[in-house]
Amino acid sequence: MKFIPFLAALFLAACAAPTQEFSAADYSSSYTLGVQGMSCPNCANNITHELQGLPGVQVVRIDMGRGSVSVYSNSLLPPPQVLADAVKSAGFTPVIEG
Amino acid sequence: MLLATHALVASATGAQQTNLTPAGTTPGHMRIYPETQFRYYARDGQNLSELRPRVTLGISGLAAVSIESVYDFDFGWGDTRLAAKYRFHQNDSGNVDTLRAAVYSGVSVPTGAREISTDSIDPFLGVVGTWIRGRHGWNTALTAHAIGETAPRAQTPYQVEGELLHFDASYAWRVSPAQYGPDFVASSYFVLDHNLYLGGADNSEAWIAPGLLYEAPDFALELSLLLPIWQETGERPESDYGVLAGLRLLF
Numbered sequence: 001m002k003f004i005p006f007l008a009a010l011f012l013a014a015c016a017a018p019t020q021e022f023s024a025a026d027y028s029s030s031y032t033l034g035v036q037g038m039s040c041p042n043c044a045n046n047i048t049h050e051l052q053g054l055p056g057v058q059v060v061r062i063d064m065g066r067g068s069v070s071v072y073s074n075s076l077l078p079p080p081q082v083l084a085d086a087v088k089s090a091g092f093t094p095v096i097e098g
Numbered sequence: 099m100l101l102a103t104h105a106l107v108a109s110a111t112g113a114q115q116t117n118l119t120p121a122g123t124t125p126g127h128m129r130i131y132p133e134t135q136f137r138y139y140a141r142d143g144q145n146l147s148e149l150r151p152r153v154t155l156g157i158s159g160l161a162a163v164s165i166e167s168v169y170d171f172d173f174g175w176g177d178t179r180l181a182a183k184y185r186f187h188q189n190d191s192g193n194v195d196t197l198r199a200a201v202y203s204g205v206s207v208p209t210g211a212r213e214i215s216t217d218s219i220d221p222f223l224g225v226v227g228t229w230i231r232g233r234h235g236w237n238t239a240l241t242a243h244a245i246g247e248t249a250p251r252a253q254t255p256y257q258v259e260g261e262l263l264h265f266d267a268s269y270a271w272r273v274s275p276a277q278y279g280p281d282f283v284a285s286s287y288f289v290l291d292h293n294l295y296l297g298g299a300d301n302s303e304a305w306i307a308p309g310l311l312y313e314a315p316d317f318a319l320e321l322s323l324l325l326p327i328w329q330e331t332g333e334r335p336e337s338d339y340g341v342l343a344g345l346r347l348l349f
Contacts, residue, residue, distance in 0.1 A: 037190030037198075039230045041284055042348055045315040046126035064278035067193025090126040091159035093190035 027059065027072035031080060034068050034095030035087055043092065050090040054078050117309050117320040117342060118291035119268035120239040122198035122228035124185055125156030125348070135320065135344035139337045146253060146337075147171040160185045167209070173251065176210035177220075194278065199227045202241075206256065216257055218246025235270040235287075252334050255295040255303065262297040270311065284314040291322065300332025309342070320344030 024030060038044055044062040051060045051071055059072040069087065071077060084094035115121035117135075125131045131154040139146040152166035161184045168176040181204030189197045206220040224241030241264050249257035256262065268291040275283060291307040309322030324340030 036192060037188070037194070037196035037230075039194040039196055039235070041313050041315040042318070045348055046129060048315075049129065050126055063280045064193070064283075065280055089159045091124060091156075091185075091188075093188070 022059065022061065024070075024072060026074075028074050029077050030070055030072045031077055031083060032068050032070040032097065033080065033083055033087070034066075034097055036067060036093040036095060038062075038064060038067060038092055043090075046090040047087055047092060050086045051083065054082065054086055116235075116237060116268035116270050116287075116289040116291050117311060117322045117344060118293055118305075118307050118324075119237045119266040120202070120224070120226045120241075121237050122185060122187075122200040122226045124160065124162035124183060124200070125154055127156055127158050129156040130154070130349045131156070131346065132349070133318075133344065133346035135342055137324070137340060137342050139324070139340040141335045141337050144335055148176075160188075164204075170211070170214055170253075173213045174211040176214045177216060178207045178209040180204050180207060181222075194230060194232065196230050197228070199225065201225050213251040214249050214253065214257065216245055216247045216249050216259075220245045220256070233272040233276065235272075237266070237268045237270075239266040240264075241266075254334075255297050255301050258297060258301045258332070258334070260297055260301065262295060262301065264296065265294040267292045284312065287311040287313065289322070300330060301334070302328075302330045304328040307342070316348045318344075318346040320346070 035047060038047065044064055047069055048060045048062060051057050051069065056073050056075050056077050057071045058074065061070045071083060080096050084096055087094035115123060134149055134151040137148050137150065148171060149169040150166065152164055154162050154164040156162045164181045165178065167178045170176055181202055183200050183202035185198055185200040187199040203223045208215045208217045208219065220243060222241055222243040224239055226237065226239035229236045243256060243262040245256060245259050245262060248259040252258050268289060270287045270289045272285055272287050274286045287310065289309045289311050293305045295303050304327050305324055306327055307322045307324045309320065312319040320342065322342040324342060326337050329336045
C-alpha cells in the first residue's frame with residue numbers, strides 16, 4: 001500500500017494545469033476565428049496541435065467559453081482559409097469572422 | 099471484460115466519450131490516441147482481471163483506425179481487434195454543441211491464447227451517434243458481431259459462437275467546469291453507461307456502470323463501477339460486479 005501516496009501525488013501533479021505567461025503584445029500579427037463543436041479539452045488539444053503544424057504559427061490560444069481560437073506570430077500568418085482548413089482537419093467547424 | 103470489449107470497436111476518442119460506450123468522434127489528423135483499461139470482475143470462485151490496451155490513429159478529421167487487444171492475467175494475450183471508423187455526419191451547432199454519427203467495422207483476429215481465443219476471424223459492423231449539448235452528452239451505439247467459434251474458456255459474449263447484437267448507451271454530465279471560460283482547463287464528468295448484449299438464450303446480459311471521467315487536454319482518467327442487471331450466460335460464469343480504471347493519452 002506504500003504506492004498509494006505516490007500514485008495520489010502523481011495524479012495531483014498530472015491534474016495541475018501548467019501556467020504559461022502570454023502577452024499578445026509580444027506578437028506582431030494575430031488572427032482569431034470561431035470554432036463550433038469544441039466540446040472538451042481533448043478537442044481543443046486537437047485544434048492546437050493542427051494549427052501549430054502550420055508554418056508561421058507560433059502560439060495558439062483557445063477560448064472554449066467563446067468558442068474561438070487565436071493564432072499569433074512575429075512573421076506572416078497563413079491565410080484565414082488555411083487556418084480554417086486546419087480546424088476542419090482536426091474535426092471541427094471553423095467560422096471565419098468578418 | 100464483458101462490458102468492455104465493445105468500446106474498443108469504435109471508441110477512438112475524445113469528446114465526452116464515456117468509459118464503456120463508443121462515441122461518434124475520432125482523433126484529429128495523424129493524432130495517436132493510446133489508452134488502456136484495467137478491469138476486475140468478481141465472480142463466483144473465478145475472478146477475472148485484465149488489461150485492455152488500444153491505440154487509435156486519426157487518419158483525417160473524419161476517419162480513424164484502431165488496434166486493440168486484451169491481456170488476461172490468467173491466460174495471457176487474447177484476440178486482437180482491428181477496426182476502422184468513419185464519421186458520416188457532423189452538425190456543430192454551437193461553441194460546444196454537436197451532433198455526430200459514425201460507422202465502424204473490423205475484425206477480431208485469433209491471435210490469443212488457445213483458452214480464450216475464438217480461433218476464427220470474427221467480423222463486426224456498427225453505428226454510433228453522439229449528441230453534446232452544453233454540459234450534457236449522450237452516446238448510443240449498435241454493433242452486430244458474427245462469431246465463428248466458441249473459445250474453450252469463453253468469458254465474454256464475444257467468445258461464444260453465433261450472432262451477437264450489442265447496444266450501448268451512455269450519458270455524461272460535465273460536473274466541472276459549469277461553464278468554459280478563456281482558460282484552457284480540464285473537465286470532470288459523471289458518466290453512466292448501459293451495455294446490453296443479445297446473443298440468444300445462453301449468451302445475453304445487461305450491465306449498468308456509473309463512473310467518473312477526468313479529461314485534461316492531453317490525457318484522461320476513467321473510473322467505473324460495473325453492475326450486472328441481467329445475465330443469461332449459459333456455460334460462462336456470471337459476474338457479481340466489476341471495477342474499471344482507465345487511462346487515455348493524446349499525442
